[in-house]
Amino acid sequence: MNSHLPVGRLAGYLEALSREKIWLAIVAATGAVAALDHAVPAVGFAPLYMPIICGAAWGLGAREGYFVAVIAAILAVLPGLQAGPPAAPSILALRVLIRIVTFAFLAATIISFRRSYDRERFHAHRDRMTGTLNKEVFQGRCAAAIEDAAHTGQTLLLVILDLDDFKAVNNRDGHQAGDEVLRTFAKGVSSIMRREDLIGRIGGDEFSLLVRVPSIAEGQSFAHDIHARLTTVLAGSRYAVTCSMGAVLIPSDAPRNADELMHLADQAMYRAKQTGKNAVEITRAGHPPALRPVFATARLRKGRT
Numbered sequence: 001m002n003s004h005l006p007v008g009r010l011a012g013y014l015e016a017l018s019r020e021k022i023w024l025a026i027v028a029a030t031g032a033v034a035a036l037d038h039a040v041p042a043v044g045f046a047p048l049y050m051p052i053i054c055g056a057a058w059g060l061g062a063r064e065g066y067f068v069a070v071i072a073a074i075l076a077v078l079p080g081l082q083a084g085p086p087a088a089p090s091i092l093a094l095r096v097l098i099r100i101v102t103f104a105f106l107a108a109t110i111i112s113f114r115r116s117y118d119r120e121r122f123h124a125h126r127d128r129m130t131g132t133l134n135k136e137v138f139q140g141r142c143a144a145a146i147e148d149a150a151h152t153g154q155t156l157l158l159v160i161l162d163l164d165d166f167k168a169v170n171n172r173d174g175h176q177a178g179d180e181v182l183r184t185f186a187k188g189v190s191s192i193m194r195r196e197d198l199i200g201r202i203g204g205d206e207f208s209l210l211v212r213v214p215s216i217a218e219g220q221s222f223a224h225d226i227h228a229r230l231t232t233v234l235a236g237s238r239y240a241v242t243c244s245m246g247a248v249l250i251p252s253d254a255p256r257n258a259d260e261l262m263h264l265a266d267q268a269m270y271r272a273k274q275t276g277k278n279a280v281e282i283t284r285a286g287h288p289p290a291l292r293p294v295f296a297t298a299r300l301r302k303g304r305t
Contacts, residue, residue: 033075050103074100127200130183146250158261159248161207162244189230197210246267248285
Protein backbone atom coordinates (compact mmCIF):
# COMPACT_ATOMS: atom_id res chain seq x y z
CA MET A 1 0.00 0.00 0.00
CA ASN A 2 1.34 3.44 -0.96
CA SER A 3 2.49 5.05 2.29
CA HIS A 4 2.34 8.53 0.72
CA LEU A 5 -1.45 8.38 0.44
CA PRO A 6 -3.61 9.23 3.49
CA VAL A 7 -5.03 5.70 3.61
CA GLY A 8 -1.51 4.26 3.40
CA ARG A 9 -0.33 6.47 6.24
CA LEU A 10 -3.34 5.43 8.33
CA ALA A 11 -2.62 1.75 7.65
CA GLY A 12 0.99 2.28 8.65
CA TYR A 13 -0.11 4.01 11.84
CA LEU A 14 -2.39 1.09 12.74
CA GLU A 15 0.45 -1.34 12.03
CA ALA A 16 2.63 0.46 14.57
CA LEU A 17 0.01 0.24 17.35
CA SER A 18 -0.33 -2.69 19.72
CA ARG A 19 -3.62 -4.57 19.87
CA GLU A 20 -4.29 -3.09 23.28
CA LYS A 21 -3.94 0.45 21.96
CA ILE A 22 -6.15 -0.30 18.95
CA TRP A 23 -8.85 -1.73 21.26
CA LEU A 24 -8.57 1.34 23.50
CA ALA A 25 -8.98 3.68 20.52
CA ILE A 26 -11.97 1.70 19.19
CA VAL A 27 -13.74 1.62 22.55
CA ALA A 28 -13.13 5.35 23.08
CA ALA A 29 -14.30 6.28 19.57
CA THR A 30 -17.36 4.03 19.81
CA GLY A 31 -18.29 5.56 23.16
CA ALA A 32 -17.87 9.08 21.78
CA VAL A 33 -20.09 8.40 18.76
CA ALA A 34 -22.72 6.70 20.94
CA ALA A 35 -22.73 9.69 23.33
CA LEU A 36 -23.15 12.17 20.47
CA ASP A 37 -25.90 10.08 18.91
CA HIS A 38 -27.71 9.91 22.27
CA ALA A 39 -27.31 13.65 22.95
CA VAL A 40 -28.38 14.84 19.48
CA PRO A 41 -30.37 11.97 17.87
CA ALA A 42 -31.79 14.24 15.18
CA VAL A 43 -28.35 14.74 13.57
CA GLY A 44 -27.62 11.05 13.01
CA PHE A 45 -24.01 10.24 13.86
CA ALA A 46 -24.35 6.56 12.92
CA PRO A 47 -22.18 6.84 9.77
CA LEU A 48 -19.24 7.64 12.05
CA TYR A 49 -19.28 4.02 13.16
CA MET A 50 -18.03 3.02 9.72
CA PRO A 51 -14.40 4.16 10.11
CA ILE A 52 -14.38 2.54 13.55
CA ILE A 53 -15.46 -0.76 12.01
CA CYS A 54 -12.81 -0.37 9.31
CA GLY A 55 -10.13 0.22 11.94
CA ALA A 56 -11.21 -2.85 13.92
CA ALA A 57 -11.35 -5.11 10.87
CA TRP A 58 -7.97 -3.89 9.60
CA GLY A 59 -6.05 -3.68 12.85
CA LEU A 60 -7.54 -6.52 14.91
CA GLY A 61 -8.75 -9.21 12.53
CA ALA A 62 -11.93 -10.82 11.23
CA ARG A 63 -13.55 -11.94 14.47
CA GLU A 64 -12.97 -8.62 16.19
CA GLY A 65 -14.10 -6.69 13.11
CA TYR A 66 -17.43 -8.53 12.95
CA PHE A 67 -17.90 -8.14 16.71
CA VAL A 68 -17.43 -4.36 16.51
CA ALA A 69 -19.76 -4.25 13.49
CA VAL A 70 -22.58 -5.97 15.43
CA ILE A 71 -22.13 -3.73 18.49
CA ALA A 72 -22.07 -0.62 16.28
CA ALA A 73 -25.24 -1.77 14.51
CA ILE A 74 -27.10 -2.12 17.81
CA LEU A 75 -25.84 1.25 19.07
CA ALA A 76 -26.81 2.91 15.79
CA VAL A 77 -30.46 1.81 16.19
CA LEU A 78 -30.91 2.88 19.83
CA PRO A 79 -31.20 6.67 19.27
CA GLY A 80 -34.08 6.12 16.85
CA LEU A 81 -36.03 4.33 19.57
CA GLN A 82 -35.72 7.30 21.88
CA ALA A 83 -36.61 9.94 19.30
CA GLY A 84 -39.94 8.56 18.13
CA PRO A 85 -42.93 6.46 19.21
CA PRO A 86 -42.23 2.82 20.13
CA ALA A 87 -41.82 0.63 17.05
CA ALA A 88 -43.30 -2.80 16.57
CA PRO A 89 -40.89 -5.62 17.48
CA SER A 90 -40.76 -6.77 13.87
CA ILE A 91 -39.82 -3.28 12.65
CA LEU A 92 -37.17 -2.95 15.36
CA ALA A 93 -35.72 -6.35 14.44
CA LEU A 94 -35.65 -5.36 10.77
CA ARG A 95 -33.80 -2.12 11.57
CA VAL A 96 -31.20 -3.97 13.60
CA LEU A 97 -30.83 -6.63 10.91
CA ILE A 98 -30.31 -4.04 8.17
CA ARG A 99 -27.65 -2.28 10.23
CA ILE A 100 -25.90 -5.54 11.07
CA VAL A 101 -25.88 -6.69 7.44
CA THR A 102 -24.60 -3.31 6.24
CA PHE A 103 -21.86 -3.00 8.85
CA ALA A 104 -20.88 -6.67 8.55
CA PHE A 105 -20.55 -6.24 4.77
CA LEU A 106 -18.25 -3.27 5.39
CA ALA A 107 -16.18 -5.32 7.84
CA ALA A 108 -15.99 -8.23 5.36
CA THR A 109 -14.76 -5.89 2.63
CA ILE A 110 -11.98 -4.49 4.82
CA ILE A 111 -11.02 -7.98 6.03
CA SER A 112 -10.71 -9.11 2.41
CA PHE A 113 -8.51 -6.11 1.59
CA ARG A 114 -6.36 -6.83 4.64
CA ARG A 115 -5.83 -10.46 3.63
CA SER A 116 -4.82 -9.40 0.13
CA TYR A 117 -2.50 -6.76 1.60
CA ASP A 118 -0.87 -9.29 3.94
CA ARG A 119 -0.46 -11.80 1.12
CA GLU A 120 1.17 -9.26 -1.20
CA ARG A 121 3.38 -7.93 1.58
CA PHE A 122 4.49 -11.47 2.45
CA HIS A 123 5.51 -12.17 -1.14
CA ALA A 124 7.19 -8.76 -1.45
CA HIS A 125 9.35 -9.57 1.57
CA ARG A 126 10.34 -13.03 0.37
CA ASP A 127 12.87 -14.36 -2.05
CA ARG A 128 10.77 -16.05 -4.72
CA MET A 129 13.22 -18.87 -5.27
CA THR A 130 13.68 -20.04 -1.67
CA GLY A 131 10.88 -18.46 0.38
CA THR A 132 13.39 -16.92 2.81
CA LEU A 133 13.55 -13.17 3.45
CA ASN A 134 15.03 -11.19 0.58
CA LYS A 135 18.24 -9.23 1.10
CA GLU A 136 16.69 -5.80 1.71
CA VAL A 137 14.11 -7.05 4.21
CA PHE A 138 16.60 -9.28 6.02
CA GLN A 139 19.07 -6.44 6.45
CA GLY A 140 16.35 -4.12 7.74
CA ARG A 141 14.99 -6.63 10.23
CA CYS A 142 18.50 -7.69 11.21
CA ALA A 143 19.47 -4.10 12.03
CA ALA A 144 16.30 -3.64 14.09
CA ALA A 145 16.81 -6.92 15.96
CA ILE A 146 20.43 -6.07 16.72
CA GLU A 147 19.37 -2.68 18.07
CA ASP A 148 16.62 -4.23 20.21
CA ALA A 149 19.02 -6.83 21.60
CA ALA A 150 21.38 -4.05 22.67
CA HIS A 151 18.66 -2.59 24.90
CA THR A 152 17.72 -5.94 26.43
CA GLY A 153 21.29 -7.21 26.88
CA GLN A 154 20.84 -10.29 24.71
CA THR A 155 23.63 -12.24 23.04
CA LEU A 156 23.28 -12.82 19.29
CA LEU A 157 24.76 -15.11 16.68
CA LEU A 158 25.08 -13.68 13.16
CA VAL A 159 25.84 -16.21 10.42
CA ILE A 160 26.69 -16.03 6.73
CA LEU A 161 26.55 -19.26 4.71
CA ASP A 162 27.97 -19.71 1.22
CA LEU A 163 27.51 -22.84 -0.91
CA ASP A 164 30.82 -24.32 -2.05
CA ASP A 165 31.16 -25.33 -5.71
CA PHE A 166 27.67 -24.05 -6.48
CA LYS A 167 28.82 -22.39 -9.71
CA ALA A 168 30.23 -25.72 -10.90
CA VAL A 169 26.81 -27.34 -10.43
CA ASN A 170 25.18 -24.59 -12.48
CA ASN A 171 27.77 -24.90 -15.23
CA ARG A 172 27.76 -28.70 -15.32
CA ASP A 173 24.13 -29.61 -14.62
CA GLY A 174 22.27 -26.42 -15.54
CA HIS A 175 20.39 -23.74 -13.65
CA GLN A 176 17.51 -26.09 -12.85
CA ALA A 177 19.93 -28.17 -10.79
CA GLY A 178 21.22 -25.02 -9.11
CA ASP A 179 17.69 -23.98 -8.27
CA GLU A 180 17.04 -27.39 -6.73
CA VAL A 181 20.13 -27.05 -4.54
CA LEU A 182 19.05 -23.60 -3.35
CA ARG A 183 15.54 -24.77 -2.49
CA THR A 184 16.81 -27.88 -0.71
CA PHE A 185 19.29 -25.83 1.30
CA ALA A 186 16.75 -23.13 2.20
CA LYS A 187 14.25 -25.79 3.29
CA GLY A 188 16.93 -27.40 5.44
CA VAL A 189 17.84 -24.07 7.05
CA SER A 190 14.19 -23.28 7.79
CA SER A 191 13.62 -26.71 9.33
CA ILE A 192 16.35 -26.32 11.96
CA MET A 193 15.74 -22.69 12.89
CA ARG A 194 13.12 -21.34 15.27
CA ARG A 195 10.19 -19.19 14.21
CA GLU A 196 11.71 -16.05 15.77
CA ASP A 197 15.09 -16.48 14.02
CA LEU A 198 15.81 -14.45 10.89
CA ILE A 199 16.70 -16.29 7.68
CA GLY A 200 17.53 -14.43 4.47
CA ARG A 201 19.02 -15.01 1.05
CA ILE A 202 21.52 -12.17 0.61
CA GLY A 203 23.17 -13.25 -2.63
CA GLY A 204 23.06 -15.84 -5.39
CA ASP A 205 24.15 -18.73 -3.15
CA GLU A 206 24.63 -16.83 0.11
CA PHE A 207 22.30 -16.96 3.08
CA SER A 208 22.38 -15.19 6.42
CA LEU A 209 20.93 -16.02 9.84
CA LEU A 210 20.43 -14.03 13.02
CA VAL A 211 19.79 -16.05 16.16
CA ARG A 212 19.37 -15.17 19.84
CA VAL A 213 21.53 -17.39 22.03
CA PRO A 214 21.75 -17.69 25.84
CA SER A 215 25.53 -17.16 26.05
CA ILE A 216 28.77 -16.99 24.09
CA ALA A 217 29.60 -20.63 24.86
CA GLU A 218 26.16 -21.89 23.81
CA GLY A 219 26.26 -19.69 20.73
CA GLN A 220 29.56 -21.25 19.67
CA SER A 221 28.13 -24.75 20.14
CA PHE A 222 24.97 -23.79 18.26
CA ALA A 223 27.00 -22.43 15.32
CA HIS A 224 28.84 -25.76 14.97
CA ASP A 225 25.54 -27.61 15.23
CA ILE A 226 24.00 -25.47 12.46
CA HIS A 227 26.90 -26.20 10.13
CA ALA A 228 26.87 -29.93 10.89
CA ARG A 229 23.13 -30.24 10.30
CA LEU A 230 23.24 -28.24 7.07
CA THR A 231 26.14 -30.36 5.86
CA THR A 232 23.89 -33.38 6.41
CA VAL A 233 21.12 -31.69 4.43
CA LEU A 234 23.45 -31.04 1.50
CA ALA A 235 24.87 -34.56 1.68
CA GLY A 236 21.39 -35.84 0.88
CA SER A 237 21.28 -33.76 -2.30
CA ARG A 238 21.95 -35.23 -5.73
CA TYR A 239 24.72 -32.68 -6.30
CA ALA A 240 28.19 -32.34 -4.77
CA VAL A 241 27.76 -29.14 -2.77
CA THR A 242 28.92 -28.23 0.73
CA CYS A 243 28.79 -24.96 2.64
CA SER A 244 31.27 -22.61 4.26
CA MET A 245 30.09 -20.64 7.25
CA GLY A 246 31.24 -17.50 8.98
CA ALA A 247 29.71 -16.71 12.36
CA VAL A 248 29.99 -13.73 14.70
CA LEU A 249 29.11 -14.01 18.37
CA ILE A 250 27.76 -10.67 19.57
CA PRO A 251 27.92 -10.32 23.37
CA SER A 252 25.60 -7.93 25.16
CA ASP A 253 28.36 -5.33 25.64
CA ALA A 254 29.61 -5.33 22.02
CA PRO A 255 28.99 -2.39 19.64
CA ARG A 256 25.84 -2.99 17.60
CA ASN A 257 26.49 -1.63 14.11
CA ALA A 258 24.65 -4.00 11.77
CA ASP A 259 26.74 -3.21 8.66
CA GLU A 260 30.02 -3.76 10.50
CA LEU A 261 28.78 -7.00 12.02
CA MET A 262 27.65 -8.29 8.61
CA HIS A 263 31.08 -7.41 7.22
CA LEU A 264 32.73 -9.25 10.11
CA ALA A 265 30.63 -12.38 9.43
CA ASP A 266 31.42 -12.10 5.72
CA GLN A 267 35.16 -11.98 6.44
CA ALA A 268 34.87 -15.05 8.67
CA MET A 269 33.04 -16.90 5.91
CA TYR A 270 35.77 -16.10 3.38
CA ARG A 271 38.43 -17.28 5.81
CA ALA A 272 36.51 -20.55 6.10
CA LYS A 273 36.60 -20.88 2.31
CA GLN A 274 40.29 -20.05 2.11
CA THR A 275 41.13 -22.80 4.60
CA GLY A 276 39.62 -25.47 2.36
CA LYS A 277 35.83 -24.94 2.25
CA ASN A 278 33.16 -27.02 3.99
CA ALA A 279 34.17 -25.31 7.22
CA VAL A 280 32.86 -22.98 9.91
CA GLU A 281 34.83 -20.13 11.43
CA ILE A 282 33.50 -18.33 14.48
CA THR A 283 34.71 -15.00 15.78
CA ARG A 284 33.58 -12.61 18.46
CA ALA A 285 32.54 -9.00 18.06
CA GLY A 286 33.60 -6.19 20.35
CA HIS A 287 37.40 -6.33 20.00
CA PRO A 288 39.88 -4.51 17.73
CA PRO A 289 40.77 -6.65 14.68
CA ALA A 290 44.29 -7.37 15.96
CA LEU A 291 42.96 -8.59 19.31
CA ARG A 292 39.71 -10.19 18.13
CA PRO A 293 39.52 -13.81 19.24
CA VAL A 294 38.94 -16.35 16.48
CA PHE A 295 37.65 -19.71 17.63
CA ALA A 296 39.22 -22.76 16.01
CA THR A 297 37.99 -23.38 12.51
CA ALA A 298 36.08 -26.63 12.19
CA ARG A 299 35.90 -28.56 8.96
CA LEU A 300 33.72 -31.49 8.02
CA ARG A 301 34.79 -34.06 5.46
CA LYS A 302 32.99 -33.73 2.17
CA GLY A 303 30.54 -36.44 1.38
CA ARG A 304 31.36 -36.20 -2.36
CA THR A 305 34.02 -34.44 -4.40
